[in-house]
Amino acid sequence: MESTVAQRLEALHNLQKIDSRLDSIIKVRGALPEEVQDLEDEIAGYETRVEKFNTDILSLEDEIKKHKENIKESEKLIKKYQEQQMNVRNNREYDAITKELELQDLEIQVSKKKIGEAEIRIETKNRDLDELKDVVKDRKKDLDNKQAELQNIVAESEAEEAKLNNDREKALKKIEDRLAKSYSKIRVNAKNGLAVVLVKRGACGGCFNVVPPQRQADIREKKKLIVCEHCGRILAGVEDEIEEEVAPKKKRSTKAS
Ligand SMILES: [Zn+2]
DSSP states (O other), X not given: OOOOHHHHHHHHHHHHHXXXXXXXXXXXXXXXXXXXXXXXXXXXXXXHHHHHHHHHHHHHHHHHHHHHHHHHHHHHHHHHHHHHXXXXXXXXXXXXXXXXXXXXHHHHHHHHHHHHHXXXXXXXXXXXXXXXXXXXXXXXXXXXXXXXXXHHHHHHHHHHHHHHHHHHHHHHHTSOHHHHHHHHXXXXXXXXXXXXXXXXXXXXXTTOOBOOHHHHHHHHHTSSOOBOTTTOOEEEEEOOHHHHHHHHHHHHHHHHO
């Protein structure tokens, strides 16, 4: 069954109304979905840094442990050398042991210095870690708030969105594929998402350029599909200033009650 131009225009205009409403639902969510994603990424980054700090601290603690073992080892040797020194048979042996003792003493000093340095680094890292954990806590709070906000907004429009998507399917069935494709193409390229508009106050409802009276008359006739010469949008009709401005208001108030 071939549809008339008037029927096709009506179907297109209907589809446009559904899509515009869907657009405004998505618009209400605004930047929230993106902000939630950004926060999640930011927190993941901080958490990687927290992990890195923890690994660094662990390896510094390992270092301290090793130096403490070295000190114990040196102390054992010192004890052993001191006992040997009591039983030396000559000065040469005595001096050789003295040198060993000095060497072990030096080893202990080096280890102690390294332990001190590692402890300072651990302290610094722990301080940074505490700061970082505070930041993560704050960001997580932000994220919770934004997620809740987004969920509320989505929940508010969920039912309407489902209905609109359902209506959209039905509306699309009344439009030939080729025409639906053109519609989508115009819509994608239009900044305000409008592919089908009415002539309002003598101008295209999409780009606001003047539509000449003769063209307006052709549009009213609905004998063929007419697009705006300036923006390429489909002109579905000419809005009657008085009637059209009253009618939507009436509709809204009955819907609201
Ligand atoms: Zn236009």
